[in-house]
Amino acid sequence: MTHDKTSFKDAVKHRRTIYQLNKTSPVEDKKIEEIARLAIKDVPSSFNSQSTRLVVLLKDEHDKFWDIVKDILKVHVPEDKWEHTGQRIQGFRNAYGTASSTSPAFILFYEAPEPIRKLQTSFAQYADKFPTWSQHTSAMHQYMLWTALEAEGFGCNLQHYNPLPDQKASAEWNIPLDWSLTAQLVFGGEEAGARENLPTKSEVPIEERLFIHGA
Numbered sequence: 520m521t522h523d524k525t526s527f528k529d530a531v532k533h534r535r536t537i538y539q540l541n542k543t544s545p546v547e548d549k550k551i552e553e554i555a556r557l558a559i560k561d562v563p564s565s566f567n568s569q570s571t572r573l574v575v576l577l578k579d580e581h582d583k584f585w586d587i588v589k590d591i592l593k594v595h596v597p598e599d600k601w602e603h604t605g606q607r608i609q610g611f612r613n614a615y616g617t618a619s620s621t622s623p624a625f626i627l628f629y630e631a632p633e634p635i636r637k638l639q640t641s642f643a644q645y646a647d648k649f650p651t652w653s654q655h656t657s658a659m660h661q662y663m664l665w666t667a668l669e670a671e672g673f674g675c676n677l678q679h680y681n682p683l684p685d686q687k688a689s690a691e692w693n694i695p696l697d698w699s700l701t702a703q704l705v706f707g708g709e710e711a712g713a714r715e716n717l718p719t720k721s722e723v724p725i726e727e728r729l730f731i732h733g734a
């Protein structure tokens with residue numbers, strides 16, 4: 520067994536929401552694929568549903584996604600609010616793209632309905648719980664990838680521009696329309712100073728949130 524340099528605990532500590540990203544990449548694309556494969560293979564799912572689907576969009580494909588989001592939002596967002604929203608989208612788009620670097624892009628997290636429907640039939644007593652557990656399963660993948668990509672030197676942020684882009688994204692990348700998009704993890708090279716002035720990570724006292732008995 521080989522070990523990556525960053526320990527799990529260090530990776531957990533290091534993970535933050537980083538918005539100032541650029542189109543550089545600390546690793547080659549094949550490393551990103553390796554991490555995505557690891558997530559699909561080794562992240563657990565409720566009743567082993569294996570319901571999570573990942574779509575990784577690199578370079579030009581990443582830009583395409585944000586252009587789709589931007590076009591759709593433009594129709595929905597009032598004109599006086601557009602400048603702020605448009606700039607925000609442009610910020611995500613900057614995270615990757617057409618630059619000549621070997622930069623990657625971002626990950627779409629979907630949940631497929633078929634494994635969930637099967638479990639609802641096989642374990643009828645939990646039928647109403649499976650959709651919630653499907654969201655938990657997605658979140659496990661999101662956190663693992665967020666932490667693992669940061670451990671490789673990327674900056675990441677998690678977004679929820681759904682279901683607005685679903686139809687167009689489905690057509691563009693051949694994604695079944697019944698998959699439900701739960702989140703998008705944007706990742707890129709970190710701009711200089713991107714971690715300066717981040718908000719305090721943990722404000723609510725730990726004593727109010729953690730209770731240990733019997734130690």
Ligand SMILES: Cc1cc2nc3c(=O)[nH]c(=O)nc-3n(C[C@H](O)[C@H](O)[C@H](O)COP(=O)(O)O)c2cc1C
Nearest residue numbers: 534535536537658676677678679680717718719720
């Ligand atoms: C389940 C979940 C959903 C989130 N959704 C968003 C989001 O839609 N947009 C965003 O900019 N940040 C989102 N975040 C980031 C949180 O605001 C952020 O993780 C939190 O403020 C703690 O900061 P840190 O990530 O730097 O530790 C989300 C985080 C989690 C765990």
